[in-house]
Amino acid sequence: MIILVCFLTYIINESENIFLGLYRIITSPAILVTDFIKVGGIGAAFLNALLILSFNYFLVKLFKIKITGVVIAMFFTVFGFSFFGKNILNILPFYLGGILYSVYTSTDFSEHLISIAFSSALAPFISSVAFYGEVAYETSYINAILIGVLIGFIVVPLAKSLYDFHEGYDLYNLGFTAGILGSVIMAVLKLYHFEINPQFLVSSEYxxxxxxxxxxxxxxxxxxxxxxxxxxxxxxxxxxxxxxxxxxxxxxxxxxxxxxxxxxxxxxxxxxxxxxxxxxxxxxxxxxxxxxxxxxxxxxxxxxxxxxxxxxxxxxxxxxxxxxxxxxxxxxxxxxxxxxxxxxxxxxxxxxxxxxxxxxxxxxxxxxxxxxxxxxxxxxxxxxxxxxxMITDNNNQRKMNIQKKHMNFLKAVQKNIKNKMKEEEGEDK
Structure with missing residues (x-):
């Protein structure tokens, strides 16, 4: 609510054309590092973030998903990255791919929505392919959509499998999955002479x-x-x-x-x-x-x-x-x-x-x-x-060995005491 109030206040008091800024955001390559505040202005960046947040909130409510910790994490992550790589258009193919995966596996889309939302980490692939070069062609848009749909389709089983590598000690499991998947896709694109020009575009005035x-x-x-x-x-x-x-x-x-x-x-x-x-x-x-x-x-x-x-x-x-x-x-x-x-x-x-x-x-x-x-x-x-x-297991084993030694020592002491008591009883008789 505070963010929304600040956004509306800014729009009322500034002459910035947020829709032109939003267009610039949508048509930017969005690769690391592209600050949407720098690309389209702070008003357009907040508008983009609010649109993406609202879209995901609508889906959560539509599919009656309970608001748990991971759902809250999803909301804030996609909202945050809406200032930095994700826009309201380049995330959509992933959701389409997730729907197709649900149909193919005969499962409920609500089971995969959170993973699909996180998979938009690869949104720059969509923007970079769609707007590759100085002139965008219809085939570029189609290729971009197909890549996004493919990612959305395969990301769920990949994420489940790759989770075992770090066993949950990386909270951003979809980030790890996206890194593996992105590396493979990038290798394929480079095979066909698709090159990405790195950029570092960040704002400082706000x-x-x-x-x-x-x-x-x-x-x-x-x-x-x-x-x-x-x-x-x-x-x-x-x-x-x-x-x-x-x-x-x-x-x-x-x-x-x-x-x-x-x-x-x-x-x-x-x-x-x-x-x-x-x-x-x-x-x-x-x-x-x-x-x-x-x-x-x-x-x-x-x-x-x-x-x-x-x-x-x-x-x-x-x-x-x-x-x-x-x-x-x-x-x-x-x-x-x-x-x-x-x-x-x-x-x-x-x-x-x-x-x-x-x-x-x-x-x-x-x-x-x-x-x-x-x-x-x-x-x-x-x-x-x-x-x-290994270190923990070794320390635990040492503790167990020490405890065993203490127990054996106590048993030996008790045994000696009992033997002495028996000897004293024998002497008394």
Whole structure:
């Protein structure tokens, strides 16, 4: 509601042509990094975001899907990336592909809607193919739609299969899936001389306005959550101690505490970005709202701060600029379950490694996977998981061996005591 009010106020007081801006957004290649605030203006960017949010909300209501933690995460993720890669047209082929998959497998589309919504991470493929070169042809549009439909059709079984690689320790599973799928599609396109020109297009003129809007929204979440939770923070400390592994906070703690956590995580994320010195823009909004969304489905203060620390430590002496550090820190919190399950030191290591990996994996999909950090997080989680499991199992085995030694020692002491007591009884007789 606050975002809508700010948007309407801006439209009333400014002469910006939002529909012309929206046209520019829709016809842009949308590859990493394309800030829609820079492309079409802040009014058009907010209009695009509100349209996409409304579209997904309509589908959730239409198919009577219960609002759980992962649904909230989906809403905020697609809303955030509407400032940064997704537009109201380039997401539609994925949904069509999802419908065809449901028909083909004789399943309910509502079972796959969340995965399909997340699969729009590959929306830049649609825009880049449709508007490839200086002149777009009818065949370009058809090819773009076919690619989107194909992705929507195969993404659900792929996501289920690739989940086993990181076992749920990457909260952005569809980001990892999109990275694998995007890399394969990009390889095929390059085979036929399809080349992507990288770009870095971000805005900087709305820094303070965006900080105020975001902070206001996050404070509002805390207030609403406080009210729903019987005007108290009771139970929030328990939520903060949750390891975040396969955790739906809505189902475990209710809406009140979940909203409080979302607001708190939003404010902490704002503080992190401010600390790095990065100005607020479209990609930063995507990172912030993704963190807030997944704060209903795994992220807490305790399991994300180690990730932030790890990214900051990795940035010292590295080639990463403030934008890379800020974005990697925000999206790197996909690794929060590692910190929650294996401890803060493991979280710091994961954050440190994430910054190293994320700066290199974008090459394989040509910047056409918006969830590049989710792809990186999946690789990091899959790499670290067996190592941390080995260490944990070894420590547990040591503890068991020590306990066995203690038990054997106590048994030996008890046996000696009993023998002495028997000897004393024999002497008395």
């Amino acid at each position: 820094d303070m306005a965006l900080k105020i809007i975001c902070s206001s929204v996050f404070v509002a979440f805390i207030i609403v959550g406080f009210y729903i939770n019987n005007n108290s923070f009771t139970g929030y400390f328990k939520l903060m101690r949750d390891d975040g592994y396969k955790s739906d906070f809505v189902q475990k703690y209710g809406y009140g505490l979940t909203y409080i956590n979302m607001g708190m995580m939003g404010l902490i994320s704002v503080a992190f970005v401010t600390f790095t010195g990065q100005t607020f823009n479209g990609p930063i909004l995507a990172g912030l709202f993704t963190v807030v969304g997944f704060s209903a489905n795994g992220k807490t203060i305790f399991n994300t701060i180690p990730i932030f620390i790890g990214v900051l430590l990795a940035s010292f002496g590295s080639k990463g600029n403030t934008f890379t550090v800020a974005i990697s820190g925000l999206f790197g919190t996909a690794l929060a379950p590692i910190s929650g399950v294996f401890g803060p030191v493991a979280g710091i290591i994961a954050g440190w490694l994430h910054l190293a990996v994320v700066q290199n994996v974008g090459l394989v999909h040509g910047g056409l996977n918006l969830y590049n950090n989710g792809f990186s997080a999946g690789i990091v989680a899959g790499f670290l998981l067996p190592i941390f499991n």
